[in-house]
Amino acid sequence: MSAPDSKTTNDDSSSGRSDGLMHLTRKLIEIRSILLSVDQKDGLKLPSIVVIGSQSSGKSSVLEAIVGQEFLPKGDNMVTRRPIELTLVHLPTENGKAVEYGEFPALGLGKITDFSQIQRTLTDLNLAVPTSEAVSNDPIDLRIYSSRVPDLTLIDLPGYVQIASMDQPETLKEKIAALCDRYIREPNIILAVCAADVDLANSPALRASRRVDPLGLRTIGVLTKMDLVEPEQGAAILRGNRYPLHLGYVGVVCKGAARKSGDNMGDVARRSEHNFFSRHQEYYGQSSSLMVGTDTLRKRLMEVLESSMASSLHGITNAVQLELEEATYQFKVQYNDRKISAESYVAETMDALKARFKDSQAQFAKPAVRARLKSMLDDRVMDVLEQLYWPDARTPELSALVADGKLRVEDIEPYWRYKLDAASSLLTKSGVGRDATQLVADGLRALIDSIARNEPFNHHPRAAERLVQLSHGILRDRMGVTSDQVENCIKPYKYEVEIDDREWDEGRTRAVELFEREIGMCETKLREIRKRVGGSRKLNRIVDYVKTLEENEKERKRRRIEAGEGETSTSAPEAVEEYRYSPASIVDARHARLYADRLAVLKFRIQTLKGKRCKAGPNNDVLCPEVFLNVVANKLAYTSAMFINIELLDQFFYQFPREIDSRLIYDLDRSEISRFARENPAIRRHLDLQERKEKLEHVMQQLQSLANLRKDAQPTPRRSQGLFGSFF
Numbered sequence: 001m002s003a004p005d006s007k008t009t010n011d012d013s014s015s016g017r018s019d020g021l022m023h024l025t026r027k028l029i030e031i032r033s034i035l036l037s038v039d040q041k042d043g044l045k046l047p048s049i050v051v052i053g054s055q056s057s058g059k060s061s062v063l064e065a066i067v068g069q070e071f072l073p074k075g076d077n078m079v080t081r082r083p084i085e086l087t088l089v090h091l092p093t094e095n096g097k098a099v100e101y102g103e104f105p106a107l108g109l110g111k112i113t114d115f116s117q118i119q120r121t122l123t124d125l126n127l128a129v130p131t132s133e134a135v136s137n138d139p140i141d142l143r144i145y146s147s148r149v150p151d152l153t154l155i156d157l158p159g160y161v162q163i164a165s166m167d168q169p170e171t172l173k174e175k176i177a178a179l180c181d182r183y184i185r186e187p188n189i190i191l192a193v194c195a196a197d198v199d200l201a202n203s204p205a206l207r208a209s210r211r212v213d214p215l216g217l218r219t220i221g222v223l224t225k226m227d228l229v230e231p232e233q234g235a236a237i238l239r240g241n242r243y244p245l246h247l248g249y250v251g252v253v254c255k256g257a258a259r260k261s262g263d264n265m266g267d268v269a270r271r272s273e274h275n276f277f278s279r280h281q282e283y284y285g286q287s288s289s290l291m292v293g294t295d296t297l298r299k300r301l302m303e304v305l306e307s308s309m310a311s312s313l314h315g316i317t318n319a320v321q322l323e324l325e326e327a328t329y330q331f332k333v334q335y336n337d338r339k340i341s342a343e344s345y346v347a348e349t350m351d352a353l354k355a356r357f358k359d360s361q362a363q364f365a366k367p368a369v370r371a372r373l374k375s376m377l378d379d380r381v382m383d384v385l386e387q388l389y390w391p392d393a394r395t396p397e398l399s400a401l402v403a404d405g406k407l408r409v410e411d412i413e414p415y416w417r418y419k420l421d422a423a424s425s426l427l428t429k430s431g432v433g434r435d436a437t438q439l440v441a442d443g444l445r446a447l448i449d450s451i452a453r454n455e456p457f458n459h460h461p462r463a464a465e466r467l468v469q470l471s472h473g474i475l476r477d478r479m480g481v482t483s484d485q486v487e488n489c490i491k492p493y494k495y496e497v498e499i500d501d502r503e504w505d506e507g508r509t510r511a512v513e514l515f516e517r518e519i520g521m522c523e524t525k526l527r528e529i530r531k532r533v534g535g536s537r538k539l540n541r542i543v544d545y546v547k548t549l550e551e552n553e554k555e556r557k558r559r560r561i562e563a564g565e566g567e568t569s570t571s572a573p574e575a576v577e578e579y580r581y582s583p584a585s586i587v588d589a590r591h592a593r594l595y596a597d598r599l600a601v602l603k604f605r606i607q608t609l610k611g612k613r614c615k616a617g618p619n620n621d622v623l624c625p626e627v628f629l630n631v632v633a634n635k636l637a638y639t640s641a642m643f644i645n646i647e648l649l650d651q652f653f654y655q656f657p658r659e660i661d662s663r664l665i666y667d668l669d670r671s672e673i674s675r676f677a678r679e680n681p682a683i684r685r686h687l688d689l690q691e692r693k694e695k696l697e698h699v700m701q702q703l704q705s706l707a708n709l710r711k712d713a714q715p716t717p718r719r720s721q722g723l724f725g726s727f728f
Contacts, residue, residue, distance in 0.1 A: 009110075013251060015517055016083060024310070024706065025150075025151040025152070025302055025305060025306045025309070026089070026090070026151040026307055027702060027705065027706055028046060028305075028306070028309040028313075028706075029087060029089070029151055029152075029153050029308070030702065031046060031316075031547055031699055031702050032045075032046040032048070032153060033087065034695050034698060034699050034702075035316075035320075035401045035699060036233065037695065038323075038692055038695045038696060038699070040552065041621050044280065044316070044319055044320065044323065046187070046188065046312055047187040047188050047189055047218075047305065047308040047309055047312060048085075048153045048154070048155050048188050048305075048311050049152065049153060049154050049155070049188070049189045049191050049193065049301055049304075049305055050154075050155045050157065050180075050183045050184050050188045050189065050190055051063060051154055051155065051156050051157065051191045051193060051209060052160070052180050052184065052190065052191070052193065052205045052209070053159060053160070053192065053193030053194065053203075053204075053205045054159050054160045054161075054162075054195075054203070054204050054205065055078070055159035055160070055161060056159075056195065056235055057159070057193045057194055057195050057198075057203075057205065057224060057615060058193060058195060058224035058225060058254060059156070059157075059159060059193040059520055060072045060074075061224065061254040061255060061278070061293075062191075062193055062222055062224060062252060062297075063086070063154065063156055063255075063450045065252065065254045065269055065270075065273075065294045065297075065566060065625045066088070066149065066150075066154075066158065066294065066297065066298055066301075067088065067143075067144055067146070067149055068146070068149065068154070068267070069100065069115045069146075070115065070116075070119065070147040071102070071115045071118045071119050071122070071144075072084075072122065072156070073122050073123040073126055074119070074123075075123075078134065078158065078159075078161070078168070079123065079126055079127075079134050080126060080156065080157075080159065081126045081127070081129040081134060081136060081158060082126055082129060082135070082136045082137075082138055082139060082140050082157075082158075083137070083139040083140070083155055083156065083157050083179070083183065084122065084139070084140045084142055084155070084156040085139045085140065085141050085153075085155050085675065086142050086143075086153070086154040086155065086156060087141075087142070087143040087144070087152075087153050088143075088146070088149040088150060088152045088153070088154070089143060089144070089145045089146075089149070089151060089652075090146070090147070090149055090150055090151050091145050091146060091147050092147065092468060098145075098146065098147040098148055099145065099146065099147050100115075100145070100147070100148065101113045101144075101146075102112065102115065102118045102142060102143065102144045102145070103142075103143045103145070104121065104140070104141065104142060104143075105141050105143065106140075106141050107121075107669070109121070111141060118142070121672075122140065122142070125140050125195065126140075131167055131168065131720045132169060133169070134168050134169055134172045134175060134573075135158050135172070135175050135176055135179055137179060139155075150167050150298050150299075150302050151302070152298075152301055152302065152305060153305070154191075155183055155188075157176075157180050157183060157321070158176050158179065158180075159176075160173075160176055160180070160204035160208070161173055161176060161203065162624050171582070171677070175461075177208070180208055181208070181211075181212065184208060184209065184212050184213075185212060186212075186218070187218075187308060187312050188218075189218050189219075189220065189247075189304055189305060189308055190205075190208045190209045190212075190213060190218060190219040190274070191220050191222060191301070192205035192206050192208075192219055192221050192222065192417050193205055193221070193222045193224060194206060194221065194223055194224070195223075195224055195225050195228075196223040196224065196226050196228060196229045196234055196237060196251065197225055197228040197229050200237065200242065205223070206219075206243060215246065216244060216245035216246045216247070217246045218246075218247070218308065219245050219246075219247060220245065220248065220249075220250065220300065220301070220304060221240070221243075221245050221247075221248070221249035221250070222249070222250050222252060222297065223237055223238060223250070223251045223252070224253075224254055225248055225253070226251045226252065226253050226277075226292070227253050227276050231280040231282075231283040231284070232283060234251060234283070234284075235283040235284065235288060235290060237249065237251075238250075238251050238290045238291070238292070239290070247300075247304055248291055248300075249291065250291040250292065250293075250296060250297045250300055251284070251290065251291070251292040252273065252292070252293065252294055252297060253269075253272065253273040253277075253542075254269060254273065254294065255269060255272065268295070270294060273293055273294060274293065274429075277292050288675075294326070298371060313703065313706070317703050318393050318699075320699050320700055320703065321698055321700065323671070323696055324693070324696040324697060324700060326521070327689060327692050327693040327696055328693060330689060331689055331690065334686075334689070335686055335689070335690075340683070340686055340687065340690070341687075342670075342673045342674040342676070342677035342678070342687065343673055345677040345680070345683050346665065346668075346673050346677060347482050350660065350661075350664075350665055352456075353451065353457075353467075353660065354660070356451060356696070357447075357451070357653075357656065359448060360447050360451075361653055363367075363443070364440070364443065364444070364645075364649050364653075365448070366641050366642065366645050368607070369440060369641045369644060369645065369649070370637050370638060370641040372440070372443070373436050373439065373440075373636075373637040373640050373641055374633065374634060374637040376435065376436070376439055376577050377427075377432070377633035377634075377636055377637055378514055378630075378633060380427060380430060380633070381427065381514075381626075381629045381630060381633050382514070382518065383478040384423050384426050384427050384629060385423070385625070385626060385629070387426070387600075388419060388422060388423050388426070389419070389423070390598075390601045392419075394415075395601075398623065399444065399604065399605070399608050400609050401416075401623055402611060402613045402614070402623045402624070403611075403613075409619050409620065409622065409623075412622055412623070416622045416623075417622055419625075420621060420622050420625050420628065423625055423629060424497065424628070424629065424632055425494065427629055427632060427633065428490065428493050428494040428632065428636065429494055432481075432487070432489035432490055432636050432640060433483045433484065433485075433486035433490065433640065434485070434487075435650065436482045436486055436637075436641075436644060437479055437482045437483040437486060437644060438479070438483075438638040440644050440648060440649070441475050441479055441648070442445065444471065444475060444649075444652060445468075445471065445472070445475065448467060448468055448471040449468065451467065452464035452465075452467050452468055456680055459679050459680040459681065460676060460679050460680070463664065463676065466663075466664055468661070468662065470656065470659045470663060470664070471652075471656060473659075474651070474652055474655050474656060475648075475652065476537070478647065478648050478651050478652065479648070479654055480641070481647055482644055482647040482648040485643050485647050486639075486640050486643050486644060486647075489639050489640075489642075489643050490636055490639050490640065493632060493635060493636060493639075497628075497631070497635065499618040499621070499628070499631050500618070501617050501618065502619075503616055503631050503634075504618040504627060504631060505630035506626070506631075506634075507614075507627045507628070507630040507634060508609060508614055508630075510628045510630050510634070511609055511627050511630040512606060512609050512610065514630065515602050515605065515606045515609065515626070518598075518602055518604065519599060519602050519603065519606070522595045522598055522599040522602065523599065525591070525595050526592060526596065526599070527593050529588045529591060529592045529595075530592075532588060533585050533589070535586050539588075539589065539592055542581050542585050542586065542588070542589040542636060543589045543592060543593055545580065545581065545584060545589070546589045546590060546593070548716055605626060607625060608624070609624065609627065614627055618631075635705060
C-alpha cells in the first residue's frame with residue numbers, strides 16, 4: 001500500500017505545483033501586459049519568450065503545435081514581416097468542451113473563433129508592410145484564449161534569411177538581424193528553433209543567441225524534424241555536448257499524418273509525435289533523461305518563464321515603486337490630484353461651446369443688426385449719389401435752387417423729380433433682401449469660424465469642420481426663405497415712401513454725419529498720398545503734369561478726328577514727352593484728383609444740407625436728395641432687421657445647439673470620445689499621466705497579491721527567505 005499511497009501523494013503534489021505554477025504565470029503575464037501598456041522602459045519589462053530561427057527551421061510549426069491550431073501566415077515568400085506578440089491564456093473547459101478564440105486588441109475585432117480568419121488577418125497585417133521595407137518594427141498584438149494552451153507570452157519574429165530575393169531590399173538580412181537582436185536582449189528568454197537535419201554550426205538562431213547569451217543561461221534549443229535523422233544522431237544532438245545550453249534542448253516532430261475532416265490539428269500532430277518517440281524508447285525514453293515532445297516543451301517553457309519572471313520580480317517591484325512615486329508626485333504637482341475623463345472633457349467642451357455661442361447672440365441683437373444693415377445701405381446711398389447726382393453737370397443748379405428762398409416746390413423743374421424717383425428706385429430695387437440676408441449670414445459664419453479656430457476646437461479639426469458644416473447647413477435652409485420674406489416686406493418702399501417731420505430731421509442729421517465721415521476719409525487719403533509722394537508742393541506739380549498729359553492727349557485725339565484719320569492713323573506719331581515722374585507717382589496723382597473732386601462736391605453739398613431749405617421738412621425732398629435717400633435707407637434697414645431676426649436669427653440660434661447635441665456628440669462611442677479628448681495635447685498629457693499612475697497602482701496591487709501567495713506555499717529550506725523565494 002505504501003507505494004500506491006506514495007504515488008498518489010506525489011501526483012497530488014505535482015498537480016498542486018502545476019496549478020500554483022499556472023496561477024503564478026497567469027498573474028505575471030497580466031502584470032507584463034500592464035507594464036507594456038505603461039512604458040517601454042527596460043526597467044519595467046518582465047521576460048517574454050522570443051522565438052527565433054531561419055525560415056525553413058519549422059518555427060511556425062512549433063508555435064502552432066503549442067497552440068494546437070493553424071493560425072500563422074503561410075506562403076512561399078516571406079510572410080512574417082512584423083513581430084507577433086502572442087499571449088496565450090488558459091481557460092477552463094465549459095461543459096467538458098474546449099473553449100478557443102483569439103483577439104486583436106488594437107483592431108477591435110472582438111472574439112474570433114475561426115482560426116482561419118485569424119490567419120487571414122495576420123497575413124493581411126504582414127503584407128501591409130511594403131515590399132521595399134520588407135520588415136517592420138511595429139508589433140502585432142494577438143491574444144489566444146483556449147482550454148488547450150498554457151499561460152505563456154511568446155514573440156514570433158521574422159525568420160533569418162541568407163540571401164534576399166530580387167524583389168526584396170539588399171539590406172533585408174541586416175534588418176532582420178537588427179530586429180531580432182532588439183528582442184533577444186535581457187531579460188527575455190530565447191527559444192532558438194533549429195532543424196535537426198541541419199548542422200547546428202550553421203544555425204543562425206544559435207549564432208545570434210550566443211552573441212547576447214554566450215553561456216546559454218537563458219536559451220532553450222528546440223530541434224524540429226527529429227524524424228528526419230537517425231534516432232542515435234538525434235539523441236546525441238539533444239544531449240548538447242557540442243553546443244551546450246543551460247536550459248537544454250527539446251526535440252519535437254510537429255507534424256502529423258493526413259487528418260480527417262473535423263480532427264483537431266494539434267491532436268493529430270501530438271499523436272503522430274508520440275508514436276514516433278514511442279517507437280524509439282531506447283533513445284528517447286525516460287531512462288535517457290532527454291526532453292522530447294510538444295507537451296514537454298510546453299511544460300519546460302512554463303517553468304522557465306515562471307522562474308525567469310519570478311527572479312525579475314524583486315527588481316520590477318522596486319522599479320514600479322519608483323515609477324509610481326514619480327507619477328504620484330507629478331500628478332500632484334501638475335494637476336493637484338484632479339482626475340478627469342474623456343467623457344467629462346467632452347461634456348465640458350460642449351457646455352463651453354454653447355455658453356460662448358449664447359454670449360455671442362448679443363452681437364446679433366436687433367439694434368446691432370440694424371446698425372450693420374444701415375452701414376451697408378449708407379455705402380449704397382453714396383454710390384447712388386455718385387452715380388446720378390455728382391457727375392451731373394446740372395447739379396450746381398440744384399444748389400442754386402436751394403439758395404432761392406422764394407422758389408416754391410411746385411415750380412421746380414420735373415427733371416429733378418424724375419431724378420429723385422430714379423435714385424429711390426435704384427436704392428430700393430438693388431436686391432436689399434438678398435444682400436441684407438447675406439450680410440447677416442456672413443456674420444454668423446464668421447462667428448462659427450472664430451469658435452472653430454480658437455481653443456479648444458483648434459485641437460479638434462474634424463469636430464471644427466463638423467461645426468462649420470452644421471452651421472452652413474442651417475443657413476442654406478433659411479437664407480432663401482429669409483431673403484424672399486425681406487423683399488416682400490420692403491416692397492411698399494419701392495413705390496412710395498411716406499416721411500414725417502421727425503424722420504426727416506433725423507435723416508438730415510444722419511446725412512450730415514455721413515458726409516462729414518466721408519470728408520474725413522477723403523482728407524485722410526489725401527494726406528497719405530502727400531506723404532507718399534513727398535509733400536503738397538510735389539503732389540501739386542505731379543497733378544499739374546497729369547493735367548497737361550491729359551489735355552495733350554485730348555488735343556491729339558481732336559486733331560486726328562478733324563483730319564479724318566481716326567485712332568488707326570498711319571501718319572507720323574507725335575513726339576512722346578518723356579515721363580518726369582515714376583508711374584506710381586502718376587497713379588497717386590490721378591487718385592489725388594479723384595479724392596479732391598469728391599471732397600469739393602461733399603463740402604459743397606454739406607453746406608446745402610445744413611441750410612434752412614433742407615431743415616424745412618420733407619416737402620423739400622427734391623432739393624435735398626441726400627436726406628431723402630438716408631431716410632429711405634433707414635426704413636429699409638429697420639424693416640429688414642426685424643424680419644431677418646424672425647426668419648433667420650431666431651431659427652439659427654434655436655437649431656444650432658440642438659444640432660450639436662444630436663449630430664456631434666450623441667452618436668459618439670467610447671473609443672471616439674477618447675480619441676476626441678486625446679486630440680487636445682494638454683488633456684492627452686493629463687489622461688496619460690493619470691492612466692499611468694492608475695496602472696502602476698494596479699501593478700503594485702498585483703505584486704502584493706503575488707507576495708501573499710508565498711504565505712500559502714510551503715517554503716523549501718534553501719528558499720525560505722525572500723519575497724518570491726517560494727517560486728524558485
